Amino acid sequence: MPKKKKFQKEEIVDAAYEIVKMHGLNQLNARRLAKKLNCSVQPIFHNFKTMEDLIKEVHVKIYQTYVSYMSINLDDEKVYKKIGMSYIQFAKDFPEFFKILFMQQTNQKVEYFMRTDTMYDQIIQAGQKMTHLSYEEQEKFHIKVWIFTHGIACLVATNTVQLSEQEIADLLGTTVMEMMLGRK
Amino acid sequence: MPKKKKFQKEEIVDAAYEIVKMHGLNQLNARRLAKKLNCSVQPIFHNFKTMEDLIKEVHVKIYQTYVSYMSINLDDEKVYKKIGMSYIQFAKDFPEFFKILFMQQTNQKVEYFMRTDTMYDQIIQAGQKMTHLSYEEQEKFHIKVWIFTHGIACLVATNTVQLSEQEIADLLGTTVMEMMLGRK
DNA sequence: ATGATAAAATAGCATTCGTTATATAACATA
DNA sequence: TATGTTATATAACGAATGCTATTTTATCAT
Numbered sequence: 022m023p024k025k026k027k028f029q030k031e032e033i034v035d036a037a038y039e040i041v042k043m044h045g046l047n048q049l050n051a052r053r054l055a056k057k058l059n060c061s062v063q064p065i066f067h068n069f070k071t072m073e074d075l076i077k078e079v080h081v082k083i084y085q086t087y088v089s090y091m092s093i094n095l096d097d098e099k100v101y102k103k104i105g106m107s108y109i110q111f112a113k114d115f116p117e118f119f120k121i122l123f124m125q126q127t128n129q130k131v132e133y134f135m136r137t138d139t140m141y142d143q144i145i146q147a148g149q150k151m152t153h154l155s156y157e158e159q160e161k162f163h164i165k166v167w168i169f170t171h172g173i174a175c176l177v178a179t180n181t182v183q184l185s186e187q188e189i190a191d192l193l194g195t196t197v198m199e200m201m202l203g204r205k
Numbered sequence: 206m207p208k209k210k211k212f213q214k215e216e217i218v219d220a221a222y223e224i225v226k227m228h229g230l231n232q233l234n235a236r237r238l239a240k241k242l243n244c245s246v247q248p249i250f251h252n253f254k255t256m257e258d259l260i261k262e263v264h265v266k267i268y269q270t271y272v273s274y275m276s277i278n279l280d281d282e283k284v285y286k287k288i289g290m291s292y293i294q295f296a297k298d299f300p301e302f303f304k305i306l307f308m309q310q311t312n313q314k315v316e317y318f319m320r321t322d323t324m325y326d327q328i329i330q331a332g333q334k335m336t337h338l339s340y341e342e343q344e345k346f347h348i349k350v351w352i353f354t355h356g357i358a359c360l361v362a363t364n365t366v367q368l369s370e371q372e373i374a375d376l377l378g379t380t381v382m383e384m385m386l387g388r389k
Numbered sequence: 390a391t392g393a394t395a396a397a398a399t400a401g402c403a404t405t406c407g408t409t410a411t412a413t414a415a416c417a418t419a
Numbered sequence: 420t421a422t423g424t425t426a427t428a429t430a431a432c433g434a435a436t437g438c439t440a441t442t443t444t445a446t447c448a449t
Contacts, residue, residue, distance in 0.1 A: 025415080025416065025417090025425095025426080026425090026426065027426070027427075028426085028427085050405085050406065050407080051406080051407065051408080052405085052406080052407095060427070060428085061427065061428050061429075062407090062408080062428095063409095063426075063427050063428065063429090064426075064427065064428095066407085066408065066409080067425090067426065067427080071407080071408080072406095072407065072408090123363075123365075124308055124359065124363060125363060126363055126364060164376075165353075165376070165380050165383075168353060168356040168357055168360070168376075169349075169352060169353050169356055170356075171356045171359065171360065172352040172353055172354075172355045172356025172357075172359065173352055173356075175308065175355065175356065175359045176352070176355065179307075179308060179309060179310055180310060181307075192348075192349070192352075196349050196384065198387065199349075199383065199384050199386075199387030199388055200380065200383050200384060200387060201387065202383075202386070202387035203382065203383030203384060203385065203386035203387025203388075204383055204387075209395090209396080209445080209446060209447090210395085210396065211396070211397075211445095212396085212397085234435085234436065234437080235436080235437065235438080236435085236436080236437095244397070244398085245397065245398050245399070246398095246437090246438080246439095247396075247397050247398065247399090247439095248396075248397065250437085250438065250439075251395095251396070251397080255437080255438080256436095256437065256438090
């Protein structure tokens with residue numbers, strides 16, 4: 022009966038993902054994507070109602086990339102440092118993705134790293150094992166560490182500072198230590 | 206002889222500045238600006254060769270706004286806290302400006318707050334008066350405080366977190382204190 | 390008043406974008 | 420092989436953008 026599909030949804034999303042990764046979201050458009058796929062714009066609009074719909078699926082793939090970077094064994098020691106390093110490494114390896122996920126006007130994205138995060142509670146509890154603080158104290162500590170980490174990640178993603186992995190590890194390590202030791 | 210000029214460069218830049226302040230840089234275009242000025246697009250292109258030229262002048266005005274926010278008496282006590290609070294307050298009051306100045310891909314903008322900053326040395330020295338650290342130690346401390354401050358400012362500018370002035374002051378105050386006390 | 394001159398209005402061009410109407414081509418089934 | 424179905428190509432529409440050619444209008448020295 023029908024002609025076999027040449028362009029599947031997945032490969033279109035993959036190509037769009039690559040464009041966004043290399044050149045940012047505002048460089049993604051139907052013609053550019055078609056060119057990358059060596060086709061006309063038809064397969065795109067045949068598979069997706071609108072560009073917006075396609076971008077939604079790209080978002081999902083971007084978020085999956087982030088999640089895979091952040092999958093860390095919470096039983097490990099130095100949880101905070103490892104989580105922080107992963108977060109910053111993500112910002113370094115995928116600056117465009119980081120900007121999309123964490124440096125844009127917020128609507129529903131807060132959930133990614135705030136209280137609603139599924140990992141939030143686990144992180145606090147993992148931290149408690151090492152610091153022996155109360156849940157509330159640990160929570161305050163966690164927020165401060167996270168803000169500092171986020172600060173570095175933003176600077177890295179925008180290329181405002183260029184830091185090696187070792188420099189980042191030192192900076193994060195000593196600061197987290199000082200934040201802990203300096204508590205009243 | 207000639208007709209008197211009705212639209213001066215300054216008022217055009219002012220109107221553009223307002224649009225950027227309220228709606229961001231990518232909402233600025235010739236027709237929208239003309240509408241705000243109650244004129245056609247002609248006065249704009251008569252006064253500026255291109256939109257890019259106009260935007261350059263808007264950038265200058267934005268940077269001036271930032272500088273006026275950051276003009277702080279360095280002889281004051283709690284310099285760090287005051288500078289940090291000003292930086293964050295700027296991000297809160299002018300999120301679009303903050304994003305333009307400090308949350309975009311960097312080219313020449315590093316100068317705003319890095320070593321090349323004219324205030325950089327004065328800030329370090331002012332800090333030394335209170336901490337009695339060596340210049341190098343004070344420098345390290347300064348960078349950490351700045352990263353933390355920048356982290357909060359980014360979160361505020363993107364509306365990822367909503368913090369009152371008091372909450373910001375507490376967060377910044379206690380963290381800077383802990384960073385100082387926790388040093389090896 | 391009038392004419393020279395420059396500012397501003399009008400209307401349009403060229404480009405880029407999302408999207409779609411139409412035509413063509415490929416493929417499974419009869 | 421013929422037919423129906425559908426994926427893809429071609430080409431174009433309509434809106435938004437930067438910018439400009441042309442016309443209109445206001446000012447001021449004469």
